[in-house]
Structure formats: structure tokens, C-alpha cells
Amino acid sequence: QMAFSKSQIPFTAQHYLVCGTEDCEKNCQFYCNDCHHPMCEQCRDEHQRSPDTRNHEVVPYQQRKRQLPEVKCHTHVNRYLDMLCEQCQVPVCSKCAIKDHGGHTFTDLETVYAEKCGVCLNEINKIEEYFLPTSQDLLKSTKEDSNEIKKIMDSIRASMKAEAESLKRMVDALTSDNIKQVNEQEKSLLQLLNSQDKKYNDYISYLNELVKKFHDYLSSKNLQILMDEITKNLKIDPIPETTKPVPPVFTAGQYSKEDVTKLLGRVTVPDTKPVNREIKPMETVSTHNKQDREKSAMKQTLxxxxxxxxxxxxxxxxxxxxxxxxxxxxxxxxxxxxxxxxxxxxxxxxxxxxxxxxxxxxxxxxxxxxxxxxxxxxxxxxxxxxxxxxxxxxxxxxxxxxxxxxxxxxxxxxxxxxxxxxxxxxxxxxxxxxxxxxxxxxxxxxxxxxxxxxxxxxxxxxxxxxxxxxxxxxxxxxxxxxxxxxxxxxxxxxxxxxxxxxxxxxxxxxxxxxxxxxxxxxxxxxxxxxxxxxxxxxxxxxxxxxxxxxxxxxxxxxxxxxxx
Missing domain, CATH: 2.120.10.30 (TolB, C-terminal domain)
Structure with missing residues (x-):
């Protein structure tokens, strides 16, 4: 939790940039690079009218020169580093310049520091305006490609299942037709066999009746009747002829995995060389990001x-x-x-x-x-x-x-x-x-x-x-x-x-x-x-x-x- 009363707010915390002149609380808009002093418009005018400061460089606040940090010399601890030896390219104080850098030329360290800060800010701007947005765009592109690959793979899986379902329906339909045909053939053959059953059952009944009749003749005491009937009924009807049915024969299909693959389709990887992702030139991105830069600049100045x-x-x-x-x-x-x-x-x-x-x-x-x-x-x-x-x-x-x-x-x-x-x-x-x-x-x-x-x-x-x-x-x-x-x-x-x-x-x-x-x-x-x-x-x-x-x-x- 961070909740502050007004008495708890440190004196350095400002909710807007104020003029650095004592007793002036107006909004800061300008900066004196010589005094390193923020100021409002009125104080700037007074600053430039004063004989002591009229030649100072006063600029808009966002164009201010950064003040050189106060860093003490390691050798002369009571002196601050304020010069750069051009021959040795090291910061020095005035005593170092006299003692160890005789005959060398020197540059104001604050000027060099401001230039280096400018280079850093320029590099930061390049990173923020080009390298980071471009990398983020490429990252976004990879994520979009990842989503697209997932969609494509889902589509391929769906197509595979659809092909398999289509083939399955075709197989089911063909199997159903074949079974129907077998059922009809079975029905016809069974009807034929049933008729033959009846024919033989009828013949067997005829034989049983004939045997009974002959037994009756044998038991009869009327010899004339026996002689007459035996002479007349001695002929027995022949056994009926029938044909043995020929059942159908099932010939199994001949197919290989390759045949099924042809029916269901296959997944192939195109022989295409991957294309490098487009990295836009810095100038192009800078143009496209003009509004973003303006907003960024606005953030810094508001x-x-x-x-x-x-x-x-x-x-x-x-x-x-x-x-x-x-x-x-x-x-x-x-x-x-x-x-x-x-x-x-x-x-x-x-x-x-x-x-x-x-x-x-x-x-x-x-x-x-x-x-x-x-x-x-x-x-x-x-x-x-x-x-x-x-x-x-x-x-x-x-x-x-x-x-x-x-x-x-x-x-x-x-x-x-x-x-x-x-x-x-x-x-x-x-x-x-x-x-x-x-x-x-x-x-x-x-x-x-x-x-x-x-x-x-x-x-x-x-x-x-x-x-x-x-x-x-x-x-x-x-x-x-x-x-x-x-x-x-x-x-x-x-x-x-x-x-x-x-x-x-x-x-x-x-x-x-x-x-x-x-x-x-x-x-x-x-x-x-x-x-x-x-x-x-x-x-x-x-x-x-x-x-x-x-x-x-x-x-x-x-x-x-x-x-x-």
C-alpha cells in the first residue's frame, strides 16, 4: 500500500516543473546552460537583461545541456574533474593538467560530457524508435505465424478426418450393398432347399402309407384280395431327384497401405526455401513512427x-x-x-x-x-x-x-x-x-x-x-x-x-x-x-x-x- 498525506510528501516531489528562481513558483519553460538553472518566461527575460548574465545561453527546457556531475580527482581530492586531455583522452583536474599533462591541449569536460550524453540519447532514440519497435513487430509476426500454423494444422486435421469419414461412408455403403446381395442369394437358396424338403417329406409320407397298406394285405384272410392288390400295387414310385445348391464365394479385396494412402490423401512438405522476414529500413520505420515520436516527445515535455x-x-x-x-x-x-x-x-x-x-x-x-x-x-x-x-x-x-x-x-x-x-x-x-x-x-x-x-x-x-x-x-x-x-x-x-x-x-x-x-x-x-x-x-x-x-x-x- 502506498498512500501519502501531504505532510509525508518529500520536498523534492513536484507535480509539475517549477521555476528554479527563489520564491517563483511559475511553470518552468526555459533553462540557462551556463548557470544550469530552470526558469519561467519572466525570469528568463530578467536573466537576459542582467549585465552579468546577458551573454548566457538560454534554451527551451527540453533542449537543455546536461550539467557535468561533480566528480573529485583521485589524485587531488580537493579538486573536481573539469577538463579532458585531448592527447590522453582522460578527464583531469587543473592540478593534473599542470603536473602530468604539460604541453597537452585540453577541452572543457562539460562540453564533451554534453556531447556524449547527446550521443547516448541519440542511441536510446534509435533503440526506442527503430530497433525495439522493429523487433517487437517481428516478434508479433512470429506469433501471428504461430497462430496461422495452428490454424493450418487444424485445417489439415479436419480435412484428414473428413476424407476418412467420406471413405468410411463409402465402405459402409458398399458393405451394406454386398450384405444385401448375400441376403437375397441366401433367401433364394433356402427357398429352393425348403421346396426340396417338402418333396422328400411328401415322398417319405407316401412310403410310410405304402408300407402300412402292404401290412394290411399280409394280415388279410381274403386271399383273392391279396392276390389282386399285390399284382396291381406292387410298383413303387421312384425317389424324387433334387439338385444340390451352389453357394456364392466371397473374394477378399486386394489392397496395400499405399492404395489406402491414395484414397485418404497424404501430407507433404513443399520444396520451398523459407523466406527471411522483412526488416524495414530505419528511415522507413522512422517515417511510419513519426506520430509515435511526437507522442513520446510530448510525454517528456508535458x-x-x-x-x-x-x-x-x-x-x-x-x-x-x-x-x-x-x-x-x-x-x-x-x-x-x-x-x-x-x-x-x-x-x-x-x-x-x-x-x-x-x-x-x-x-x-x-x-x-x-x-x-x-x-x-x-x-x-x-x-x-x-x-x-x-x-x-x-x-x-x-x-x-x-x-x-x-x-x-x-x-x-x-x-x-x-x-x-x-x-x-x-x-x-x-x-x-x-x-x-x-x-x-x-x-x-x-x-x-x-x-x-x-x-x-x-x-x-x-x-x-x-x-x-x-x-x-x-x-x-x-x-x-x-x-x-x-x-x-x-x-x-x-x-x-x-x-x-x-x-x-x-x-x-x-x-x-x-x-x-x-x-x-x-x-x-x-x-x-x-x-x-x-x-x-x-x-x-x-x-x-x-x-x-x-x-x-x-x-x-x-x-x-x-x-x-
Whole structure:
């Protein structure tokens, strides 16, 4: 936990760069390279009018020359190194120059130091602007190729199974036809044999009757009848002739593994030489990264103002309070109230569309990198997407957990969702396709990190910043889910809307003090801003570094400049 009262803030901690002149607290804009002194515009003018300093080199602060560190000479410990021997290429003090470097020429060490620092900064810029982004692009390319290979292999496996199923169906059909044919042949042969059975049964019955008749003759006492019948019936019918049926013969198929392979197909590796991944020339990348460089330069020069400066205000139609704001593309934004109304407007307050959700006081909607709006449906435990053609589709199912807050990462498009279930709470990370990739619920001691993560955002370094109303804290974890700090305000805080800016500040609405607290990315309190006759609840920063603040007692959004 890192929560500081004003008395605990070290005197060196400044929330914006101030003039170095005694008793002057104006914003620093300039720097004297001779005095190594930061100054405001007024002090610069006085500095250049003074006879003692009129010839000093005064430059914009970001172009300042770095001051030479005070390093004592190893030999003459009461002297500082301030010269560079050009022949020996070693830093020396004035005594070393006289004693050990006679006849040598010397250069001002501070000038050389500034040049070397410039070379270092140039190399750092090359690494940050070319080598790192290019390597990261290549890494991204390998990951994309990995995903593509997985898709291709899945497709091959599916094709193999489909071929096997097709052949199996063909085999089953052919086997069924063959069995049907055998059944018919069996039926015909059995019918033939049954008829032969009847013929022989009838003949045997005839013989049995004939034997009986002859026995009767033998027992008769009428000799005339015996003589007459024996003469007349002595002929016995011949045994019927039948044919033995010829059964069919099954000839087994003749096939080899190669024959089956031909039927099912085979996997082959193309005889193609792998192509090297394209590495863009530094000049090309520099051109493409011009906007990134401008943003990077802006990060280095922007400082926090001592107060908010109102730029303008606008009203969001239909709703009567602004609890959460999501900025989209082309100067459009979404704003929501406490009863589920979600309205899209332009920056003049003209209504573009409106939908009804079951959202409440939470930060339950966000705009993705593609410009689509996604919002939580805690009742049905899903996350919906509104595409730019205004169609609404179900995007992610959250199972048994109720999604209450959501944020789409500006770094990689991941989706961060604050959820609750019973007395438990967590933050879940999904990738841009909706696949769950991370759950953050407990600290390294097994304690629950969250109780009510009802607003959520991400800082420029990947930290996940969450307003937790029940814990009365802003809970911050790194991108791996490790707890970094919890900010509990200047006394106490009821945190609501939360956002971050281009230099890593964390801005959060304090419902207890009706103000906006500003922290650095390490959790140190920088300042607290109140807005007269205004009750801040929803927050977001636009691409011009203006802060939009929604009012929970009206439909007004005020826009402030706070970075200079």
C-alpha cells in the first residue's frame, strides 16, 4: 500500500516543473546552460537583461545541456574533474593538467560530457524508435505465424478426418450393398432347399402309407384280395431327384497401405526455401513512427498544471446524469447514467444513437481499438458488442460471474473486466477475440484483492488500475497481476470514475470529497482538484490530452486542460 498525506510528501516531489528562481513558483519553460538553472518566461527575460548574465545561453527546457556531475580527482581530492586531455583522452583536474599533462591541449569536460550524453540519447532514440519497435513487430509476426500454423494444422486435421469419414461412408455403403446381395442369394437358396424338403417329406409320407397298406394285405384272410392288390400295387414310385445348391464365394479385396494412402490423401512438405522476414529500413520505420515520436516527445515535455483550466462544456441528451464516459473515434463518445441509458453523441452534444442496458453506476462500457463499443450485461452474464453498423451481438460469456466494469486496452486490445460472484471479486483479461487469458483475484498472501471493482482502466506501463468502492481504495496491479499499491485517499476516499493519461498519471473521482485526485503511476499523491458546483463521477482523457468530467447531478460534461 502506498498512500501519502501531504505532510509525508518529500520536498523534492513536484507535480509539475517549477521555476528554479527563489520564491517563483511559475511553470518552468526555459533553462540557462551556463548557470544550469530552470526558469519561467519572466525570469528568463530578467536573466537576459542582467549585465552579468546577458551573454548566457538560454534554451527551451527540453533542449537543455546536461550539467557535468561533480566528480573529485583521485589524485587531488580537493579538486573536481573539469577538463579532458585531448592527447590522453582522460578527464583531469587543473592540478593534473599542470603536473602530468604539460604541453597537452585540453577541452572543457562539460562540453564533451554534453556531447556524449547527446550521443547516448541519440542511441536510446534509435533503440526506442527503430530497433525495439522493429523487433517487437517481428516478434508479433512470429506469433501471428504461430497462430496461422495452428490454424493450418487444424485445417489439415479436419480435412484428414473428413476424407476418412467420406471413405468410411463409402465402405459402409458398399458393405451394406454386398450384405444385401448375400441376403437375397441366401433367401433364394433356402427357398429352393425348403421346396426340396417338402418333396422328400411328401415322398417319405407316401412310403410310410405304402408300407402300412402292404401290412394290411399280409394280415388279410381274403386271399383273392391279396392276390389282386399285390399284382396291381406292387410298383413303387421312384425317389424324387433334387439338385444340390451352389453357394456364392466371397473374394477378399486386394489392397496395400499405399492404395489406402491414395484414397485418404497424404501430407507433404513443399520444396520451398523459407523466406527471411522483412526488416524495414530505419528511415522507413522512422517515417511510419513519426506520430509515435511526437507522442513520446510530448510525454517528456508535458507537466501537470497546478489547477484545471476549463476549455468548454457540453450536454449529453436524454440522460440526466453522467456516470461513465467512453471516447470513440472521429470525435464521438458514449455516456451512461445510473439506470442503464447509454447514449452516443458527438463532442457538441448532438445525439447519434441510444440503447437501453442493465448497467448502473459502474464503468460498464468501453470502445475497442476497432471503434466498436462493448458493454457488460451483468443480468445475463455476458459482454455484448455494438459494431459500427449498429448491430448488437453477444461477444463473451462470463459463466457464473457478473461482469460489472470493462476496459479495452490501448496497448494491445486486450479486454479487462471487473467481476463479482457472491462475496468474491476478480479482474479477468480476455484477448481481442474474447478468449480468456488471465484471472487476477488474490495477492501473494492469498488475500482477495478486490471487493467491488466497479471502474477499471489500464496505465501506459500495463498496470491495471481499479476503483473498488467497498474497499474505499484504488487497487493497482501490474500486468502480471502482482499487487503494486492501494491508494486510500487523503484521509478517506469513495472512488468512482478512473482513467490514466499519456504520462502515466492516475486520475480518480473521489465521491467522498467531491474532487478528482491525481496520482503518479507509483501511487504517490500529486494533487486534488475540485470543480465548483460540479459533482465529478465519470472521467476520460481524449487524444488532445483534455480531461472530460461527467456530472452525476446533471447531464453536463466539462472539458479541462490540466497538462502543459
Amino acid at each position: 507537466s501537470l498544471s497546478s489547477s484545471f483550466t476549463k476549455v468548454r462544456e457540453y450536454k449529453v441528451p436524454v440522460i440526466d446524469s453522467v456516470h461513465h464516459i467512453s471516447l470513440g473515434k472521429s470525435g464521438r463518445l458514449w455516456a451512461s447514467d445510473h439506470i442503464g441509458n447509454l447514449v452516443q453523441t458527438d463532442l457538441q452534444g448532438n445525439q447519434l444513437q441510444k440503447i437501453q442496458t442493465n448497467g448502473r453506476f459502474e464503468g460498464h462500457h468501453t470502445v475497442t481499438q476497432d471503434g466498436d463499443l462493448i458493454f457488460t450485461d451483468r443480468k445475463n452474464k455476458v459482454i455484448n458488442r455494438i459494431k459500427q453498423d449498429n448491430t448488437i451481438t453477444e461477444f463473451i460469456k462470463t459463466g457464473d460471474w457478473e461482469p460489472i466494469s470493462i476496459h479495452s486496452s490501448r496497448i494491445n486490445g486486450d479486454i479487462l473486466v471487473g467481476m463479482i460472484q457472491g462475496g468474491e471479486a476478480k479482474v479477468t483479461r480476455y484477448n481481442k477475440t474474447g478468449k480468456e487469458i488471465q484471472n487476477i483475484q488474490r495477492d501473494n498472501k492469498g488475500q482477495g484483492l478486490y471487493s467491488d471493482p466497479h471502474f477499471i482502466t489500464e496505465n501506459i506501463n500495463g498496470d491495471i488500475c481499479t476503483s473498488d468502492y467497498k474497499k474505499h481504495a484504488v487497487v493497482v496491479v501490474n500486468k502480471s497481476g502482482q499487487h503494486i499499491f492501494s491508494y486510500k485517499g487523503q484521509g478517506s476516499i469513495f472512488p468512482f470514475g478512473i482513467c490514466t493519461d499519456i504520462v502515466g498519471h492516475i486520475l480518480v473521482c473521489d465521491d467522498n470529497n467531491i474532487k478528482v485526485d491525481i496520482l503518479d503511476q507509483d501511487g504517490q499523491f500529486l494533487s486534488q482538484q475540485g470543480v465548483i458546483f460540479f459533482y465529478p463521477r465519470g472521467l476520460c482523457v481524449d487524444d488532445k490530452n483534455n480531461l472530460h468530467v461527467g456530472n452525476y447531478q446533471s447531464n453536463t460534461v466539462m472539458v479541462f486542460k490540466y497538462l502543459f
